[in-house]
Amino acid sequence: MWTTGRSIEQYICFGDAVTFDTTYKTNLYDMPFGLFVGVNNHFQSIIFGGVLMSDEKIDTFKWIFTEFSHMVGAPQPRTILTDQARAMEVAIDEVMPGTTHRWCKWHVLKKAKECLGSLLGKGSEFKQEFNKIVNHIVSVSEFEDGWSCMVQKHGPQTNAFLTQIYETRMKWAKPYSMDVFCAKMTSTQRSESANHLLKGYVPAGSPVHLFVRQYEKMQFDKDSEESYQEKRTKLVG
Structure with a gap:
């Protein structure tokens, strides 16, 4: 599991609602890769961290959510959106009792x-x-x-x-989430979009060292896009 200083800063500002997705497996070892994704003030997807996983069992997810919170050194999110994996649901209930769990x-x-x-x-x-x-x-x-x-x-x-x-x-149904802050992520493909983006950077069957390098390149490009929007906003203001 890893993050960057910039991602930690972003999480402190925008970590109220987070999506976590593990569908990406395009690497040499077919290991699930999880992404913590959120939304910034420009409504851009931002990546808070990534984790290569050996399996998708309850104990693994418990470790991931616990360590992610320690890693960013900030409170757990108000809301987390995931797919319907039962193991993930059990882990979230146990280690994130103050977080509202919804399905994307x-x-x-x-x-x-x-x-x-x-x-x-x-x-x-x-x-x-x-x-x-x-x-x-x-x-x-x-x-x-x-x-x-x-x-x-x-x-x-x-x-x-x-x-x-x-x-x-x-x-998942909208009427039961009207009082839940999700940063408008419930009805979009945002939790999947970062995975699709990663596929454009990482060739199929990549070894781990190339996977990590290309992930960092993707993170750099995303940060550059955000910096551009920040400058644009200041100029308009």
């Missing part, structure tokens, strides 16, 4: 496309209703009524995925 809605919707198949086909009535409920409704009562009507009307009551995401709606 982008991950939920990505999984929905994989699991619901033809129900979300182009132009389907179910797709229109599902997207309206997931993306636009902000009232708990409207969400509950809308979801109930949707499953009764289209008959997917026995769909295991729909049952699972309804039972865990407190983790």
